[in-house]
Amino acid sequence: MSLAVTAEQQELRATVRRWLADSAPMARVRELMATPTAFDPALWRGLAELGVLDLAVPEQYGGAGYGVQELAHVFDECGAALLPGPLLATLGLALPLLLATDDERARARHLPGIADGSTVATVAWLAPGAGWDSAGRSMGVTGGKLSGSASTVLDGMSADLVLAVAGTGDSAVVVAVDPTAPGVTRTAQPTLDQTRPLAQLHFDDVPCTPVGTGAHLLERALDTAGVLLAAEMVGGAQACLDMSVAYAKVRQQFGRPIGSFQAVKHKCAEVLVELEGARAAAAYAAWAAAENPAELPVVAPLAKAVAGEAYFRAAADNVQIHGGIGFTWEHDAHLYFKRAKTSLMLFGDTGAHRRTLADRIGL
Amino acid sequence: MSTGTPIAPAPSPIDYSPAAQEFRAEVRDWLAANAPDEMRGVQVPREPAPELAAALARWADTLAEAGYMCVAWPREYGGRGLSGVEVAIMNEEFARADVPRLTRGMGEGLVGPAIIAHATEEQKARFLPPIISGEHDYCQGFSEPEAGSDLAGLRTRGVLDGDHLVINGQKVWTSGFFKANMIFTLVRTNPDAAKHRGISYVLVPITVDGEPNGIEFRPITRMTGLAHFSETFFTDTRAPLDNVIGGLDNGWRVAMTTLGSERGGRATTQHLGFMRQFWRLVREVRERGLIDDVRVREQLAWAYSQVEVLRYTGLQLVAELAAGRSGAGLGNGSTTKIRWSEYERRLAEIAMDLLGPDALVVGPGYELDHWQEELLVTRSHTIWGGTAEVQRNIVAERVLGLPKDPAVAPARAAGGER
Numbered sequence: 001m002s003l004a005v006t007a008e009q010q011e012l013r014a015t016v017r018r019w020l021a022d023s024a025p026m027a028r029v030r031e032l033m034a035t036p037t038a039f040d041p042a043l044w045r046g047l048a049e050l051g052v053l054d055l056a057v058p059e060q061y062g063g064a065g066y067g068v069q070e071l072a073h074v075f076d077e078c079g080a081a082l083l084p085g086p087l088l089a090t091l092g093l094a095l096p097l098l099l100a101t102d103d104e105r106a107r108a109r110h111l112p113g114i115a116d117g118s119t120v121a122t123v124a125w126l127a128p129g130a131g132w133d134s135a136g137r138s139m140g141v142t143g144g145k146l147s148g149s150a151s152t153v154l155d156g157m158s159a160d161l162v163l164a165v166a167g168t169g170d171s172a173v174v175v176a177v178d179p180t181a182p183g184v185t186r187t188a189q190p191t192l193d194q195t196r197p198l199a200q201l202h203f204d205d206v207p208c209t210p211v212g213t214g215a216h217l218l219e220r221a222l223d224t225a226g227v228l229l230a231a232e233m234v235g236g237a238q239a240c241l242d243m244s245v246a247y248a249k250v251r252q253q254f255g256r257p258i259g260s261f262q263a264v265k266h267k268c269a270e271v272l273v274e275l276e277g278a279r280a281a282a283a284y285a286a287w288a289a290a291e292n293p294a295e296l297p298v299v300a301p302l303a304k305a306v307a308g309e310a311y312f313r314a315a316a317d318n319v320q321i322h323g324g325i326g327f328t329w330e331h332d333a334h335l336y337f338k339r340a341k342t343s344l345m346l347f348g349d350t351g352a353h354r355r356t357l358a359d360r361i362g363l
Numbered sequence: 364m365s366t367g368t369p370i371a372p373a374p375s376p377i378d379y380s381p382a383a384q385e386f387r388a389e390v391r392d393w394l395a396a397n398a399p400d401e402m403r404g405v406q407v408p409r410e411p412a413p414e415l416a417a418a419l420a421r422w423a424d425t426l427a428e429a430g431y432m433c434v435a436w437p438r439e440y441g442g443r444g445l446s447g448v449e450v451a452i453m454n455e456e457f458a459r460a461d462v463p464r465l466t467r468g469m470g471e472g473l474v475g476p477a478i479i480a481h482a483t484e485e486q487k488a489r490f491l492p493p494i495i496s497g498e499h500d501y502c503q504g505f506s507e508p509e510a511g512s513d514l515a516g517l518r519t520r521g522v523l524d525g526d527h528l529v530i531n532g533q534k535v536w537t538s539g540f541f542k543a544n545m546i547f548t549l550v551r552t553n554p555d556a557a558k559h560r561g562i563s564y565v566l567v568p569i570t571v572d573g574e575p576n577g578i579e580f581r582p583i584t585r586m587t588g589l590a591h592f593s594e595t596f597f598t599d600t601r602a603p604l605d606n607v608i609g610g611l612d613n614g615w616r617v618a619m620t621t622l623g624s625e626r627g628g629r630a631t632t633q634h635l636g637f638m639r640q641f642w643r644l645v646r647e648v649r650e651r652g653l654i655d656d657v658r659v660r661e662q663l664a665w666a667y668s669q670v671e672v673l674r675y676t677g678l679q680l681v682a683e684l685a686a687g688r689s690g691a692g693l694g695n696g697s698t699t700k701i702r703w704s705e706y707e708r709r710l711a712e713i714a715m716d717l718l719g720p721d722a723l724v725v726g727p728g729y730e731l732d733h734w735q736e737e738l739l740v741t742r743s744h745t746i747w748g749g750t751a752e753v754q755r756n757i758v759a760e761r762v763l764g765l766p767k768d769p770a771v772a773p774a775r776a777a778g779g780e781r
């Protein structure tokens with residue numbers, strides 16, 4: 001498989017785009033935003049029927065056997081539509097984490113449910129009140145029971161399966177937990193980006209099943225998540241640029257379209273330049289994840305940082321180009337702005353990704 | 364055709380056709396047999412010393428004789444008719460063999476394509492072969508003191524005198540004037556026509572039968588201290604009408620010609636020089652014991668990312684071209700130029716900061732070290748060939764479809780080189 005977009009992938013994108021326009025238009029996004037979990041089981045079933053959820057699940061577990069490249073196209077479209085829902089949690093984090101382990105039984109147990117949409121899965125690793133580098137610090141496993149807390153758990157309220165990372169370094173363990181089991185307390189964390197729900201989970205001696213050992217498992221999953229998030233951000237950035245350009249062509253001031261003022265048109269041009277770079281980085285990263293995994297540790301933080309910056313700029317300039325209307329709750333510009341800034345920060349901000357990159361290229 | 368050297372064991376992000384792979388093998392085999400040792404590892408400096416200049420000229424002649432010059436031109440005009448993908452492959456193989464891929468500069472990249480698109484067959488036969496052979500070395504006489512970004516405001520006059528044009532006026536910023544023997548220039552042949560309509564594109568010999576042709580170059584010293592461009596004065600300079608390309612008063616269209624198949628071209632190799640430069644900076648930073656500084660690491664990682672993005676955009680474009688598509692929407696000359704020119708500028712600034720007090724001192728005779736030269740030279744990369752602002756106008760108007768500034772006519776798109 002090459003970097004070139006295949007006819008099949010184009011088809012996939014078009015299908016997802018149509019489905020999003022029909023099933024999850026912005027009005028529906030706003031309705032979901034206003035609910036505590038921002039989760040619509042019907043939309044999730046819809047994604048399953050569309051063949052999106054099983055796309056990157058290997059065939060022996062009931063999946064379609066495609067990979068990150070195809071998934072990246074889906075994330076791109078969903079990012080443009082600001083689709084709320086556990087796509088990133090389930091397919092971006094939990095799935096690659098399960099695939100990173102050698103635990104055949106855990107895969108056989110959980111992957112078919114992910115593929116058919118019956119399992120919403122997520123990963124819990126961050127310590128409450130701590131930074132992005134706090135993986136596993138606030139949880140421990142003794143005698144087969146998980147105790148401790150995790151915060152910033154993507155879609156933690158709607159998950160049917162939680163993969164928790166307990167402990168650090170070589171002694172970190174990844175365990176599978178049923179979040180509805182006795183001893184689990186889930187608390188929704190109201191989010192700045194209301195389309196991306198988070199939860200805090202507390203575990204009190206909860207029975208769990210180990211699925212792997214070592215901090216590198218989470219690292220690998222986070223790399224894949226970063227690649228898919230980069231694709232999602234590219235979709236969002238393109239949506240912002242499209243809005244900016246459309247508005248700049250029609251909004252008149254001083255007797256001419258504001259898009260004829262260089263202060264406005266140069267902003268748009270700069271966004272395009274950055275977006276083009278981000279798109280190439282995200283596409284290359286998805287290719288590498290699928291075809292040349294040895295490169296993934298370098299391209300993942302790189303693509304995530306580049307896409308994060310491009311998205312933030314596109315979203316911020318979109319607010320500015322819209323003037324007063326862009327600052328309102330009613331206009332969609334703020335939804336993208338919030339998604340952009342929080343996505344840029346997710347799993348580590350730009351500086352953190354650059355430091356990781358510096359380590360990984362051997363500086 | 365080739366001895367079929369096996370190629371590319373690592374996973375490739377580009378699916379090359381069997382024909383493209385065969386072409387790669389052909390170039391690789393030719394280089395293995397013909398690349399001279401004296402060319403290995405040579406990075407062509409901005410100002411090669413005489414000995415190196417002579418060696419480069421020999422290598423250029425070897426390339427021309429073997430058909431590796433002007434390769435994107437059609438075969439019937441002495442080129443090789445290579446597609447963007449094939450030019451990219453050729454660049455990759457030259458990089459792999461670590462020898463410079465020389466071109467005939469503006470003659471190859473600007474004049475030739477304009478001739479191919481607009482000249483008569485007789486003109487093609489007369490002007491194309493000497494570009495390939497290196498016999499004609501062109502400089503570009505477009506800009507004038509009063510006509511820069513708004514190039515069509517040019518005033519240099521061309522007046523008909525029998526079967527000749529007589530040219531009077533002044534050009535400026537003529538790069539490479541000191542080695543050129545031809546100048547391609549734009550002159551106003553119809554002062555009554557609309558701004559873009561009365562211009563002609565003329566190929567003017569700098570001397571005729573060894574005699575001066577009324578062209579005086581007055582060198583201008585650049586901020587680097589070197590006099591690499593000039594003011595250029597035409598005084599009753601004569602050019603046969605046969606040297607007007609595309610017909611009288613049609614020069615604007617001719618000047619705007621770019622070679623379509625240049626797309627691809629350097630896309631997959633342009634990052635190589637930047638990557639080399641990046642690791643050079645890493646080495647210098649390490650030597651100064653700064654590599655563990657968090658801020659330094661973040662800046663270096665930023666630079667690495669930018670260079671990689673250049674590589675990815677190139678690979679993406681060539682992957683699409685190799686798949687038989689146009690690569691539409693994947694970037695164009697303007698977005699690419701904005702990306703690399705602004706990266707280079709920023710990198711030089713960062714490098715200066717990191718090198719500290721040493722970077723404040725130059726050698727005798729204002730001799731600049733690598734980063735000092737970069738700091739200065741890169742300022743011009745957002746000026747020549749259409750300024751950064753003009754590039755942004757082009758991107759906004761032609762790619763995004765934003766409305767033109769009502770007061771501004773179309774600005775220059777493509778232009779000369781350093």
Ligand SMILES: Cc1cc2nc3c(=O)[nH]c(=O)nc-3n(C[C@H](O)[C@H](O)[C@H](O)COP(=O)(O)OP(=O)(O)OC[C@H]3O[C@@H](n4cnc5c(N)ncnc54)[C@H](O)[C@@H]3O)c2cc1C
Pocket residue numbers: 262502503504505506507508510511512513535536537538539592743746747748749750751752753756771774775778779780781
């Ligand atoms: C190193 C170097 C080599 C060169 N070599 C050659 C050569 O070989 N042959 C040749 O003919 N020319 C050459 N040039 C000239 C070059 O093409 C011009 O300098 C360039 O087109 C800009 O014109 P100008 O210098 O007159 O600046 P101006 O056009 O006066 O521009 C000054 C400033 O105004 C801005 N500006 C102008 N118009 C607009 C607009 N519409 N919107 C926004 N901003 C605008 C510009 O971006 C710039 O920042 C060379 C220049 C350099 C620096």
